[in-house]
Amino acid sequence: MWFIVIGVLMLLMNFAGIGPIGQWTWADRWWAMLLPFGLAAVWWAWADASGMTQRKAMDKDDAKREARRQRNLDSLGLGPNKNKKKR
Template sequence: MYLVGIGVVLLLLKYLEVAPVALWSWWLVLAPFGLATAWWYWADSSGYTKRKAMEAEQAKKQSRIDRNKEAMGNLNAKKRK
């Protein structure tokens, strides 16, 4: 997402002809968009995106479990047989 933001800023600077970006090649100005596309392709094809989503879900689930146990007062209680 950072690459897209950088690309938008560079695009605006080029369009508004702000120096020194106004003198740069269009290829250089548009390069962050290409890099962002390559990053997204790699992240999706390697499973990085799915792995991070699963880690976030697991962290939320564990937080919810801990919060509920604490609210019930059973945080350190042992199971009865």
């Protein structure tokens, strides 16, 4: 995601003429302005091929499941606060 943000910022700076990137011409530095987008594509391909994306999704599901389990235990009075008297 950060590569996309960097690429968009570089494009905006070039079109607006801000800073040294604003002085670049497309004929000279087209590769530098498109490099972050290429790096993002490589990163996403690697993340999908290595299984990192799937592991993160599974961890998120596990965290939701554990939170739901704990919430249900608390509502049944079996959670960590089971010895406290309710008023």
